Structure formats: structure tokens, C-alpha cells
Amino acid sequence: RDQKNRVVFSNTDFQMPTQRDELGKLGTDEINYILRDIDEQTILFTSNMVDVNRTSYLFTYMVDVTSLYQDRVDQYQFFVQVDVVACFLYMLIMFFVSRGLTRSIDRLGRTAQVIAQGNFSERVQLKSKDEIGMLAYNFNNMAAVVEETITVLERNNQEKQRFINNFTHELKTPLTSIIAYANFMRTTKYxxxxxxxxxxxxxxxxxxxxxxxxxxxNLIVLQEDDFEMELHDLGAVIAEIKPALDMMAKEKQVTIVTECEPGELRLEKDLIKVLIFNLVDNALKASNEQQTITLRIAWHDGHCMLEVVDQGIGIAKEHQDKIFEPFYMVDKSRTRNGKGAGLGLALCQSVASVHNAVIRVNSNENHGTTVDVVFALALTHPKGGIKE
Structure with a gap:
């Protein structure tokens, strides 16, 4: 266009807009830019004033930039699609990851429910080394401790129930005899x-x-486990009670022999006497006339061993693991005639526990029985020097 706004040249194929803000205040050697939407096209208008032969002309260049905007829209759509696919893949991956994590937790939960229902042997089967695996490992350890504790409690409960049943039975027999004879004497002519x-x-x-x-x-008192230990020669303790033991053996015409090596033990003297009396009493009940019971004290590597050896009827293998239970009697008829109640060896076991000693039984039927009481090194003080 010239100075009179007449078109000098134009190759446009659309109607130019009537309002053109970019031409306002357009100076020489200035270029103004503007974007316009015309018939669904985006066109970049650039305008500038140029002097040619002292005549000013307005030049307007137009470029269709619709494709640029379309590319941008296409890119937006592409990135939206990529975002959607990425989110879907992320959700899918997180689903399987969380599924894997929660599967382990579900196993823990199901195992806990099974254990809560009473099956204490159930365990979580996980071998991973992550935090869940460590939790499962600790859970299994806890379950093992709980199972062991429950087993001990059940065993103790059974032993207590058996103790009560046997105790009731033991009381019933003499009470029945006392009541029967008292009633008989009360109702019978003198x-x-x-x-x-x-x-x-x-x-x-x-x-x-x-x-x-x-x-x-005595059994109840021994459970308190509060005794003062003093140094005593075990052989001297046996010598003190030897006359009483001989008196017990005289009734059955049994000989008691002692073979004692010298040496001192830290022990509770009266309890040791109870231990020896009960061991000899059991040996007497198993012995026949003219047989021998041997009490032997031997020292080996700083350990003291008290042996009570008889030549009696022995103990069958199936009974040997139960003879220390209160009221348990291998031969009920023989023990009943001997006025026993099956408490002697249980009492011996308690006395041995107080002294940190171990009782071992070696017996064969009709070949006698050997009962060893082995005192721990920490409690022994042989003559000739104290071993700490």
C-alpha cells in the first residue's frame, strides 16, 4: 500500500481484516507482528514502513502458521496419551508390587489366625530377606517360644492335675480305713x-x-529355693545317719555298706539327710532278705558322685523316665505294703535341684538298681584345696 492506503500489490486469497491494530504508530524501519485467526487458519502478520524514492510504502507479509499450532495440539495430545499410558503402567506395576507386599502380610495374618485358633505349630513360609522377611522370621521365633511355653504350661497343668488326682487317691485309702474301723468299733460290742x-x-x-x-x-518348702549352703564332709553326714539306716535295714535283714572318699561339699545338711533316707528307703523296698545296699562316695575331676546301689528287683525301662513324678509308683502293691506314697524320689529330685545336682538311674529288671547323684563342680570343695 502507498501513502494513500491504496493496494499496490496483493496475492492474498482471503479478505483482509478491516481493523489492523499493528499499523498504529508504525514508524519507519519498524516491524510489527501480530497473529490472527482467519477462517480456521492462524496467520502471522508482519508490517513495516519502507521509503522508496521518497515515497512511503506499507509492506505486509503473511505466513500461515496453522501447522505449528496443530503440531502443538498434536504434541499435547501425544503427551496426554503418553501420560495416560504411563499412569496405567505405573498403576499396574504398583498393583503387582503392592500385591506382592500384601501377600506376605496376608500370610502373616492367616498364620496368626491359625495360631490364635490353637494350632501353635503353624509357621509363616517366607524366605525373603527384606523387612517383611525379617518380620516373618521374628514372628516364627515368637510362635516357637509361645508353642514351647504353652507346651510347658500344658505339661505342668497335666502334672498338677495328676498330682491332685493321686493325692486325693492317697488320702482316700487311709481315711476310708480309719472311718471304717472307727465306725466298726463304734457299733460293735466291746x-x-x-x-x-x-x-x-x-x-x-x-x-x-x-x-x-x-x-x-517338704516338697512345698523345697520350691522356695532359699537355703544356706555350708561346707560338710558328705561321708561324715552318712556316718551320722548310718545307725538309723541300719535300723531301717534290720527289719528286712538287709546289710548296708558304706564306701566314702573324703571331701567337702557346699550343701544343706538336713536336706541331704532327707535325700539319703529316701534313696535308701526305696532301695530297701526293692531288696529281698540277705541282700546288700551300698552307699558310695567317689570324686572324679572335681565332681562328687553319691551312689546308692541295691541288688533288688530293678526298674523296667518304660518306668524309668517317670519315677521322679510325685505319687508315681512302679509296683503299687509293693509300695502300698511298704506304706509308701510315691513321693520319695520326687522329694530327692527337689533336693538335688536345690544343690544343682543331677540324679541318674541305671537299672535292669532283677539285676538291681544304681542311683547316682552328681554334684556340680561349682558346689564342690575337695579337701586339699578349694576349687572355684
Whole structure:
């Protein structure tokens, strides 16, 4: 266009806009730019003033930039699609990852439910080394401890129930005899011989109840585990009670032999006497007339071993792991005749525990029994020097 705004040259194929803001205040050697949307096209208008032969002309160049905008829209759509696909893949991956994590937790939950229902042997089957694997490992350790504790509690409960049942049974027999004879004497015409027999039975059963109560009391006291230990020669302790042991053996015409090596032990003297009396009493019940019971003290590598050896009827293998249970009797008829209640070896076991000693039994039927009481090194002080 010239100065009079007349078109000098134009190759446009569309109607030029009537309002052209880019021409306002357009100076010489200035170029103004503007974008316009015309018929679904985006066109870049550039305008400038040029002097040619002292005449000013307005030049306007137009470039269709629609494709640039379309490319941008296409790019937006592409990136949106990429974002959607990426989000979907991310969700899919996270689903499987979380599924893998929660599967382990679900296993822990299901195992906990099974254990809560009473199956304490159930364990979590996980071998991963991540945090969940460590949790499963610790969970299995906890379950093992719980199972062991429950097993111990059940065993203790069974032992207590068996103890109560046996105790009730042991009380019932002498009480029945005492009540029966007392009632018989109360309702029968006086006869000195009959009354004397009845009183003897009542006295005998009463002594039996007294013995039972004393042994039960000793078992209860031994559980307190609060005793003062002093140094004593075990052989001297046996020598003190040897006359009483000989008196016990005289009734059955059994000989008691002692073979004691010198040496001192840190022990509770009265409890050791109870231990020896009960071991010898059991040996006497198993022995026949003219047999021998040997009490032997031997020292080996600083350990002291008390042996009680008899030549009696022995103990069958199936009974040897139960003989230390309260009221357990291998031969009930023989023990009943001997006025026993099956508490002697249980009492011995408790005394041995107080002294950190171990009781070992070696027996064969009809070939006698050897009971060893082995005292730990920490409690022994042989003559000739103290071993710490």
C-alpha cells in the first residue's frame, strides 16, 4: 500500500481484516507482528514502513502458521496419551508390587489366625530377606517360644492335675480305713482284742497320713529355693545317719555298706539327710532278705558322685523316665505294703535341684538298681584345696 492506503500489490486469497491494530504508530524501519485467526487458519502478520524514492510504502507479509499450532495440539495430545499410558503402567506395576507386599502380610495374618485358633505349630513360609522377611522370621521365633511355653504350661497343668488326682487317691485309702474301723468299733460290742486291732489299724493309717503330709510339706518348702549352703564332709553326714539306716535295714535283714572318699561339699545338711533316707528307703523296698545296699562316695575331676546301689528287683525301662513324678509308683502293691506314697524320689529330685545336682538311674529288671547323684563342680570343695 502507498501513502494513500491504496493496494499496490496483493496475492492474498482471503479478505483482509478491516481493523489492523499493528499499523498504529508504525514508524519507519519498524516491524510489527501480530497473529490472527482467519477462517480456521492462524496467520502471522508482519508490517513495516519502507521509503522508496521518497515515497512511503506499507509492506505486509503473511505466513500461515496453522501447522505449528496443530503440531502443538498434536504434541499435547501425544503427551496426554503418553501420560495416560504411563499412569496405567505405573498403576499396574504398583498393583503387582503392592500385591506382592500384601501377600506376605496376608500370610502373616492367616498364620496368626491359625495360631490364635490353637494350632501353635503353624509357621509363616517366607524366605525373603527384606523387612517383611525379617518380620516373618521374628514372628516364627515368637510362635516357637509361645508353642514351647504353652507346651510347658500344658505339661505342668497335666502334672498338677495328676498330682491332685493321686493325692486325693492317697488320702482316700487311709481315711476310708480309719472311718471304717472307727465306725466298726463304734457299733460293735466291746472286745479288747478286736478293739486293739482296730486301734492299731487307725494308728498305722494315721501315721501314714502324717508321713504323707510331711513329705508334701517338704516338697512345698523345697520350691522356695532359699537355703544356706555350708561346707560338710558328705561321708561324715552318712556316718551320722548310718545307725538309723541300719535300723531301717534290720527289719528286712538287709546289710548296708558304706564306701566314702573324703571331701567337702557346699550343701544343706538336713536336706541331704532327707535325700539319703529316701534313696535308701526305696532301695530297701526293692531288696529281698540277705541282700546288700551300698552307699558310695567317689570324686572324679572335681565332681562328687553319691551312689546308692541295691541288688533288688530293678526298674523296667518304660518306668524309668517317670519315677521322679510325685505319687508315681512302679509296683503299687509293693509300695502300698511298704506304706509308701510315691513321693520319695520326687522329694530327692527337689533336693538335688536345690544343690544343682543331677540324679541318674541305671537299672535292669532283677539285676538291681544304681542311683547316682552328681554334684556340680561349682558346689564342690575337695579337701586339699578349694576349687572355684
Amino acid at each position: 472286745d479288747e482284742e478286736t478293739f486293739l486291732d482296730g486301734l492299731n489299724v487307725i494308728y498305722s493309717e494315721g501315721k501314714r497320713l502324717e508321713m504323707l503330709s510331711l513329705k508334701l510339706m
